[in-house]
Amino acid sequence: MCYNRNMNPQLNELADYIKKAREAGQPDQQTRQVLLKNQWSNAEIDEAFAAIPPNVAVEKLQPQSQLQAKPQERPQQEAQQTMQYRPQPQQTIETKQPRTGGGKYFGLKLFFAILAIALIIGAGAVGYFALDFSQYLPQSSPVTESAQPTQEEQQPPLPLTLESQILAVIPDEYDAAKISVAAFSKEGKKIIYCASLKTNAAKIACFENSQKLFDGPYSFKPYWVGVSPDEARVVFLFYDSVKKQSFVFENNIEDKRYDGKITYPVFSRDSRKLMFVVLANDGKNFVVLDNKPFAEHDKILAAPEFSPDNKYILYGATDGQNISRQADLITP
Numbered sequence: 007m008c009y010n011r012n013m014n015p016q017l018n019e020l021a022d023y024i025k026k027a028r029e030a031g032q033p034d035q036q037t038r039q040v041l042l043k044n045q046w047s048n049a050e051i052d053e054a055f056a057a058i059p060p061n062v063a064v065e066k067l068q069p070q071s072q073l074q075a076k077p078q079e080r081p082q083q084e085a086q087q088t089m090q091y092r093p094q095p096q097q098t099i100e101t102k103q104p105r106t107g108g109g110k111y112f113g114l115k116l117f118f119a120i121l122a123i124a125l126i127i128g129a130g131a132v133g134y135f136a137l138d139f140s141q142y143l144p145q146s147s148p149v150t151e152s153a154q155p156t157q158e159e160q161q162p163p164l165p166l167t168l169e170s171q172i173l174a175v176i177p178d179e180y181d182a183a184k185i186s187v188a189a190f191s192k193e194g195k196k197i198i199y200c201a202s203l204k205t206n207a208a209k210i211a212c213f214e215n216s217q218k219l220f221d222g223p224y225s226f227k228p229y230w231v232g233v234s235p236d237e238a239r240v241v242f243l244f245y246d247s248v249k250k251q252s253f254v255f256e257n258n259i260e261d262k263r264y265d266g267k268i269t270y271p272v273f274s275r276d277s278r279k280l281m282f283v284v285l286a287n288d289g290k291n292f293v294v295l296d297n298k299p300f301a302e303h304d305k306i307l308a309a310p311e312f313s314p315d316n317k318y319i320l321y322g323a324t325d326g327q328n329i330s331r332q333a334d335l336i337t338p
Contacts, residue, residue: 020046020054173197174215179204186210186227191237198231198240214240220258228255234277241280243268250287254280262297270309274316281310281319293319293334300334 020041027037034055041051173195176182180201188199200212200222210222212231219240228242242255245267252268254261266286273280281295283306291306292299303323310321319334 017050017054017057020050021057024054025058174199174213176201176213177216180211181207187229187231187242189231189233191233192235193237196233196237198233200228200231200242202227212242223255223258223260230271232271232273234273235275236277239273239277239280241271243271252284264294268294270306272309272311274312276316279312281312283310283321291323293321295319295336301332303332 024037028034038051174197181204182201184202184207186200186202188197190197196215198212198214200210203209208225210227212219212228224244226244226246228244230243232241233239239256243252244255245252251263251265253263264284266284268282268284271280271282279296281293283291283293285291290302290304292302293306293310294300300319303325305324307322307324307329310319313320317336319336321332323330323332
């Protein structure tokens with residue numbers, strides 16, 4: 007009997023095998039276990055079960071008198087056929103009396119089998135099928151055009167160096183054990199650091215890899231160095247312990263000094279802006295963006311960050327007994 011002309015011929019044979027097993031009185035679950043042991047997948051078995059028309063019920067068994075007179079002629083002999091297209095089942099079909107209400111049980115099982123196939127196909131989980139069912143699946147719908155990416159998203163990611171390598175060799179006159187600050191670029195091919203002379207620890211120089219950027223212009227050392235995401239900017243932070251002032255040092259230029267210490271420095275994603283927090287000497291804290299100070303607070307609780315649209319600065323703060331989540335608007 008051919009159940010589906012478009013179905014794989016092997017699956018037509020499998021459906022015929024299942025039908026004969028039913029005629030022999032073998033429960034569907036036992037038939038399924040035998041097929042699974044012979045390397046048929048759940049998907050193939052489900053399709054074969056689904057291919058049997060609902061009106062194909064288990065055929066009537068022989069009259070009881072015949073069964074008692076000739077037990078050796080039970081339908082078991084007919085169901086013990088070998089499947090030439092798969093390894094022969096290790097377990098033969100055993101004849102059992104059909105369950106009462108078998109038609110309802112079959113219909114319910116068929117419904118769940120079809121539902122399971124629909125869910126599997128809808129989820130696209132067909133990679134593990136033993137046969138190629140791609141011809142039965144709908145073609146993928148075209149990807150809809152997404153929103154235009156921002157300028158930052160259009161920039162290709164920097165290639166990462168995924169191997170160990172020596173980036174710099176410290177000159178012999180400088181003490182490798184007395185490196186004050188260091189930072190790697192995002193790409194991982196650049197190292198910025200400062201080191202003291204072996205003969206005079208107060209004399210320092212700062213380097214990019216093995217190239218000197220500058221000799222220390224102060225009697226005090228930088229306490230932080232950072233490289234912007236685009237790797238074009240190198241920024242140092244200095245603290246003058248005598249005057250109790252801190253400032254940004256970039257391109258050999260000293261920027262505005264603040265009465266207190268600069269903390270939480272962070273670059274914007276486009277590398278154009280530098281933001282930090284000043285812990286002022288009077289006990290107040292405030293955010294600074296491009297040398298523009300924002301409102302003072304009793305204490306800033308967390309490192310500030312830029313909002314996804316780069317229009318706000320977000321951070322936590324306390325004022326008196328109040329804890330607030332600040333969203334400071336960035337104005338031109």
